[in-house]
Amino acid sequence: MYWKLAWRNLWRNHRRTIITLTSVMLAVVLATTMRCLQLGTYDTMINNVVGYYTGYLQLQGNDYWDTHSIDKGFTFDAPLQQHLRSIRHIRSFTPRLEAYVLASSDTKTKSAMVVGTDPAMEDSVTQLGGKLINGRYFSADDRSVIIAEGLADVLKLHTGDTVVVLGQGYHGANAAGKYPISGIVHFGAPELNKGMIYLPLKEAQWLFGGDVVTSVVMMLDNRNDINGARHALETGLPEGLTVMDWKEMMPDLVQAIRADNSGGLIMAGVLYLIIAFGLFGTFLMMLAERQHEFGILISIGMRHISIVRMVLLEILLIGVIGTAAGFALSVPVVYWLHENPIRFTGDAAQSFAAYGFEPVMRASLDPSIFTAQAELVLCITLLLALYPLARILKLNALKATRS
Incomplete structure (x- = not known):
């Protein structure tokens, strides 16, 4: 009523x-x-x-984020990989060996970051292959690089040309090499588009003289699973390693x-x-x-x-x-x-x-x-x-x- x-x-x-x-x-x-x-x-x-580069979570050596030194790298062994695969929230992951270098062509030189990575695993995390605008995607056994479009423009390089990289390797060793360009990728983020060089992980470890990685980048099924995935990841994590999420890596x-x-x-x-x-x-x-x-x-x-x-x-x-x-x-x-x-x-x-x-x-x-x-x-x-x-x-x- x-x-x-x-x-x-x-x-x-x-x-x-x-x-x-x-x-x-x-x-x-x-x-x-x-x-x-x-x-x-x-x-x-x-x-x-997250999708272009950082991932939702990263596994790093202690103090690596503060120094970005290759000396803070760690071994990406089978037990660690198994631990990552056991966490249901993690959709995919990829190891990386990152280091800053000078990249040169015949007439130009520019600072850049070399990212040594597993090609298949990197593609599952950031869809790097889908960002190709020229050339072909590399494989794990290649001795070639994929270079960002903006960097290629600055250095006046194209697919098939050779880029020279010079930097500091593991524990102060010299790192120098020259590699043919197998492909060129385009990033929407200008900072990435002007300074990225991708190299197969094995070749990057040889270049820098250390059988280590500096980070493991992880993508999740859902962004809301970050806390659960982080807790599971930190449980049983080997000593000397730490977990960072995207908020800690991108405070700005x-x-x-x-x-x-x-x-x-x-x-x-x-x-x-x-x-x-x-x-x-x-x-x-x-x-x-x-x-x-x-x-x-x-x-x-x-x-x-x-x-x-x-x-x-x-x-x-x-x-x-x-x-x-x-x-x-x-x-x-x-x-x-x-x-x-x-x-x-x-x-x-x-x-x-x-x-x-x-x-x-x-x-x-x-x-x-x-x-x-x-x-x-x-x-x-x-x-x-x-x-x-x-x-x-x-x-x-x-x-x-x-x-």
Whole structure:
């Protein structure tokens, strides 16, 4: 009976109800779309960093991250590989031997990073083979390199040309070699695109004079599995090794995301604050218009709590219907923005590229974004309902009847 009364009362003033529901619906659509775009952009940034190079987790020697010295390398033996394969969260992994060198052609010289890696395992982690724009992908037994497009442009090199590398090897040994270029890859991140040379791991270990690796890069099935994978990885880990996640390796990105996310939350808060004032005004009007009605109901024996229950259901219906309508409209919009992301061009694209990110805004389809908006709208609605409901509980039947 209360539901039927609440529903009928809601449409006694259908114009006001429609305006209120529309305001709630538009607030939900705008807030949901904005948050989905914002969090989806963060996902794109993280995937760029993780998928291009760093991985979600890295296994390194103690103090390697601070020094980036090849002397902090470790042996990638069979027991360690078996330990990695036993962790169900880890989708793929690859060993790397990384060292900075001078790369030279006939006329140009530039600093670069040599990455010794297992070709098949590297491709399973970063899809390096899919980034080829010229030439062929190398194999584990090759004595050739894959070079980044930007570095090749600086050195004026093409596939089939020879690049000379000179650096410091394991325990201070000299590292020098020359290698034909088997392929050229393109990275969306400018820093990677201007300074990467990939070499098969065995050849890199020979070049630098040490049968070691400096890191093992891991990809996970789900980013939310980081803590579980890290705990499992650290259990039984040999002494002298440490685990780092992408947040520790990219603190600047984490801080930038947090700062931008705070701005997005403030914008959503302002939007909901405006809607809250509109809802509060509606609730006060409902109370003022019906004081005489409430006074008569109390006079003929209806309890205050019964009136409160009926009005509370009316307010809940406004919140639920407005939120449901907002979701019905926002879901196709968000899905379309996920499948057809906003692509930036010109100066905006260059700004994204300067930080190494793909210049797109793709909406996130995370269900928690929608549930969070629903919870927020209902909480605001119930919070605003406290004042008019309290007024009803204290309502004097005689005064209300004479109003």
